[in-house]
Amino acid sequence: FGWQVALARQLGAAEYGVYGSITALMGIAAGVVDLGIQTILVRDVARMPDLRGRLMSAALLAHAGLAGPAYLALPIVAMAAGYDARVPSLLWLAGSSLLI
Numbered sequence: 001f002g003w004q005v006a007l008a009r010q011l012g013a014a015e016y017g018v019y020g021s022i023t024a025l026m027g028i029a030a031g032v033v034d035l036g037i038q039t040i041l042v043r044d045v046a047r048m049p050d051l052r053g054r055l056m057s058a059a060l061l062a063h064a065g066l067a068g069p070a071y072l073a074l075p076i077v078a079m080a081a082g083y084d085a086r087v088p089s090l091l092w093l094a095g096s097s098l099l100i
Contacts, residue, residue, distance in 0.1 A: 029070045071095045
């Protein structure tokens with residue numbers, strides 16, 4: 001909470017709005033990349049512990065398969081939605097966290 005208050009004060013209204021837009025779009029993209037895979041993974045590993053390696057590998061591949069398209073779609077969606085010109089370029093940077 002303190003970090004957000006300090007950040008808002010330092011950035012000002014316009015820049016904090018850009019930050020908020022990027023945070024919101026990243027939240028949507030992170031949800032798309034996850035698609036509940038983590039919850040399913042926990043359940044299935046608990047049910048079938050002998051298959052945990054295969055299940056974790058499958059989850060990793062699913063995340064990787066969804067992260068690339070989500071990363072590429074972020075700036076395109078921002079441009080199509082008419083966001084400020086800074087938002088798509090900053091989404092290229094912020095979106096790289098989806099690939100990690």
